[in-house]
Amino acid sequence: MTALPKPKSMVWLAALVVAANGFFPALWVLFTSFKTEAELMRLPITIWPASPTLDNYVRVFVDQPILTFLFNSFMVALLSTVLCVTVSACAAYALVRLRVPMPNLILSVLLAVAMFPLISLMIPLFQTMRALNLLNTWPALILPYAVLSMPVCTLVLISFFQDIPRDLENAAMIDGCTRLGALWNVVLPLTAPGVFTAGILAFVNAWDEFLLALTLSPRVASRTLPVGITLYQGEFSFPWPIISAALIVAIVPISILIAVLQERVVGGLTQGGVKG
Amino acid sequence: MAGIAIRHVEKSFGRAQVIHGIDLEVRDGELVVLVGPSGCGKSTLLRMIAGLEGVTGGEIAIGDTVVNDLPPRARDIAMVFQDYALYPHKSVYDNMAFGLRMRGSPKAEIDTRVNEAAEILQIGHLLDRRPGQLSGGQRQRVAMGRAIVRRPKVFLFDEPLSNLDAQLRGEVRVEIKKLHQRFGTTIVYVTHDQVEAMTLADRIAVLRGGRLEQFATPYDIYNRPASRFVASFMGSPPMTVVPAAISADGHHIALQDGTSLPIPEARRPTVQAASGRPVALGLRPEHVRPGEARDAGDVAVDARVEVIEPLGSETLTWLTIGGRSMTGRFPPEQAVQPGQTVRVTLAMSRMHLFDGETGAAIAA
Ligand SMILES: Nc1ncnc2c1ncn2[C@@H]1O[C@H](COP(=O)(O)OP(=O)(O)OP(=O)(O)O)[C@@H](O)[C@H]1O
Ligand SMILES: [Mg+2]
Numbered sequence: 001m002t003a004l005p006k007p008k009s010m011v012w013l014a015a016l017v018v019a020a021n022g023f024f025p026a027l028w029v030l031f032t033s034f035k036t037e038a039e040l041m042r043l044p045i046t047i048w049p050a051s052p053t054l055d056n057y058v059r060v061f062v063d064q065p066i067l068t069f070l071f072n073s074f075m076v077a078l079l080s081t082v083l084c085v086t087v088s089a090c091a092a093y094a095l096v097r098l099r100v101p102m103p104n105l106i107l108s109v110l111l112a113v114a115m116f117p118l119i120s121l122m123i124p125l126f127q128t129m130r131a132l133n134l135l136n137t138w139p140a141l142i143l144p145y146a147v148l149s150m151p152v153c154t155l156v157l158i159s160f161f162q163d164i165p166r167d168l169e170n171a172a173m174i175d176g177c178t179r180l181g182a183l184w185n186v187v188l189p190l191t192a193p194g195v196f197t198a199g200i201l202a203f204v205n206a207w208d209e210f211l212l213a214l215t216l217s218p219r220v221a222s223r224t225l226p227v228g229i230t231l232y233q234g235e236f237s238f239p240w241p242i243i244s245a246a247l248i249v250a251i252v253p254i255s256i257l258i259a260v261l262q263e264r265v266v267g268g269l270t271q272g273g274v275k276g
Numbered sequence: 277m278a279g280i281a282i283r284h285v286e287k288s289f290g291r292a293q294v295i296h297g298i299d300l301e302v303r304d305g306e307l308v309v310l311v312g313p314s315g316c317g318k319s320t321l322l323r324m325i326a327g328l329e330g331v332t333g334g335e336i337a338i339g340d341t342v343v344n345d346l347p348p349r350a351r352d353i354a355m356v357f358q359d360y361a362l363y364p365h366k367s368v369y370d371n372m373a374f375g376l377r378m379r380g381s382p383k384a385e386i387d388t389r390v391n392e393a394a395e396i397l398q399i400g401h402l403l404d405r406r407p408g409q410l411s412g413g414q415r416q417r418v419a420m421g422r423a424i425v426r427r428p429k430v431f432l433f434d435e436p437l438s439n440l441d442a443q444l445r446g447e448v449r450v451e452i453k454k455l456h457q458r459f460g461t462t463i464v465y466v467t468h469d470q471v472e473a474m475t476l477a478d479r480i481a482v483l484r485g486g487r488l489e490q491f492a493t494p495y496d497i498y499n500r501p502a503s504r505f506v507a508s509f510m511g512s513p514p515m516t517v518v519p520a521a522i523s524a525d526g527h528h529i530a531l532q533d534g535t536s537l538p539i540p541e542a543r544r545p546t547v548q549a550a551s552g553r554p555v556a557l558g559l560r561p562e563h564v565r566p567g568e569a570r571d572a573g574d575v576a577v578d579a580r581v582e583v584i585e586p587l588g589s590e591t592l593t594w595l596t597i598g599g600r601s602m603t604g605r606f607p608p609e610q611a612v613q614p615g616q617t618v619r620v621t622l623a624m625s626r627m628h629l630f631d632g633e634t635g636a637a638i639a640a
Contacts, residue, residue, distance in 0.1 A: 165359065165361065167357045167358075167359060167361035168361050168363065170323075170326075170328050170348070170355070170357070170361065171355070171357060171361040171362075171363070171422075172363070172374075173327075173328070173347065173348045173349055174326060174327075174328075174348045174349065174353060174354060174355050174375075175349070175374050175375035175378055175422075175426075176349045176375055176378030176379050177349060177378055178347070178349070181378070185374075186363055186365075189365045190364065190365055
């Protein structure tokens with residue numbers, strides 16, 4: 001490698017700015033969740049909690065059924081991810097491998113769908129779900145979430161599928177697989193990082209979503225986390241520390257889950273490599 | 277075990293027709309090599325036999341079964357791909373075992389067969405590795421191992437040696453021949469390397485532009501080419517082919533600069549029909565020798581040496597004869613220099629004559 005033209009410190013500075021910009025709000029929320037409301041309102045502003053307390057976390061679990069919210073969120077995100085990745089994988093595979101007429105047109109339409117502002121879909125979605133009697137159920141969210149993430153998942157998977165040599169599948173089909181069997185036994189294991197990436201995208205989209213969840217599933221027992229957290233807000237009060245603690249509860253388990261999964265999937269794959 | 281019958285098979289991709297009605301009968305246990313220039317449809321034909329491409333017209337049968345509508349897995353074939361197409365995420369053992377597993381063979385039998393194949397191919401010590409950890413030659417062997425463990429009716433090879441260096445290619449070529457002798461399985465082998473074609477084949481099918489140009493033994497392909505195309509495609513360096521004309525009495529053949537060469541007695545009756553028409557005269561380099569005429573039918577002429585290529589065992593000599601360039605094989609001890617004029621003998625009894633327009637051979 002040739003010497004970098006700019007001093008390294010500039011690179012570090014840039015990295016620091018980007019990281020601080022991304023992490024500071026998260027850290028602020030984390031620290032806030034250990035503060036008392038009094039401390040938060042006091043001047044001068046403290047960053048590090050003066051007398052850390054776990055009270056906020058206790059309140060999070062006592063005041064509202066957050067475990068229900070967690071469970072709802074998890075199931076909705078998981079099921080919509082599975083649905084989305086399955087359908088996207090089939091679509092991406094078809095576009096890459098099978099002789100589908102006008103693949104580029106189909107791709108453009110997919111992209112166009114991804115550009116739709118969510119708000120414009122809300123009323124039709126609400127009416128549809130009401131007509132189907134699905135309001136306040138998981139499917140009311142699973143179906144739209146899966147569809148909303150489909151374009152981006154399909155695009156991600158297409159780029160991964162394109163890297164798999166056609167003859168690998170041919171070899172599998174000669175070895176006794178059906179086309180689906182070849183997809184399952186050869187293509188998917190080799191594109192696991194892509195499937196994983198698509199899955200994360202779909203999962204996080206579903207986990208974060210607020211607008212549809214509020215509209216289609218407002219009953220307390222069926223709320224997902226983002227909507228559930230609004231319940232900590234009183235009529236006249238806005239208990240920042242408790243809401244911060246709830247946010248941490250919402251973020252941490254999912255971050256750990258993703259990190260662990262990523263470790264596994266990526267670890268299992270570095271040995272392979274399509275080019276060999 | 278089974279032969280393959282290809283009956284007037286056609287293939288089009290969209291509106292472009294790439295195979296124009298090929299008939300080919302591969303006998304049980306035969307090793308047939310498909311050769312031809314790039315893009316002539318060798319791979320396409322092979323893939324149609326494998327079931328990886330559909331057939332647009334005609335019929336393909338393996339054994340007694342017409343396989344047109346059978347998927348690859350139901351055809352009982354194995355294929356070795358040019359880039360090997362080993363499963364990168366599976367060990368060598370699992371690569372070879374995969375086909376048997378998919379067919380539900382018992383574990384013990386899989387183990388026996390994989391180990392047996394590994395021993396034949398001398399890859400026993402590699403069974404735990406991933407394809408990514410193997411050299412090109414080793415991958416090639418694994419690919420062959422994956423094919424032979426299944427004991428299919430037919431092996432299909434698509435340029436399996438083209439990614440190996442010259443020396444390895446020679447070794448593996450012998451290996452493939454051994455495997456064929458050992459298992460006696462029908463093999464269809466695609467290559468554009470004529471040495472592979474000549475050395476491996478029981479019969480060679482020469483394809484050109486999606487048509488079968490000639491289907492014959494290597495001996496006949498070399499010595500009785502059916503067309504000018506086959507004649508110049510097979511043989512290295514290729515046969516020299518020059519435009520010529522046959523005299524009205526059929527006794528002489530004239531090169532373009534007027535040089536007239538007598539036609540040997542024995543060949544006269546067959547060439548008579550072509551007299552007065554433009555023809556092409558072909559001579560293999562080994563039939564252009566230094567020195568004076570010795571045998572009946574030999575004709576000695578003066579030739580100018582243009583370029584020499586000493587190969588050790590022989591010296592390839594590019595000559596100008598009758599205003600045309602021709603190639604000769606000279607013994608290595610024959611000291612000739614570029615620019616020199618030498619006496620060379622054309623073995624006219626071994627000449628090939630082709631129709632000047634169609635390129636078809638004029639019966640020898
Ligand atoms: N999937 C396809 N779609 C369209 N045309 C194709 C397709 N596959 C092959 N062809 C065309 O068919 C012709 C024959 O191709 P094929 O791969 O059989 O040639 P080949 O004889 O194997 O050549 P090579 O020696 O370069 O491998 C070529 O002109 C090629 O462009
Ligand atoms: Mg080819």
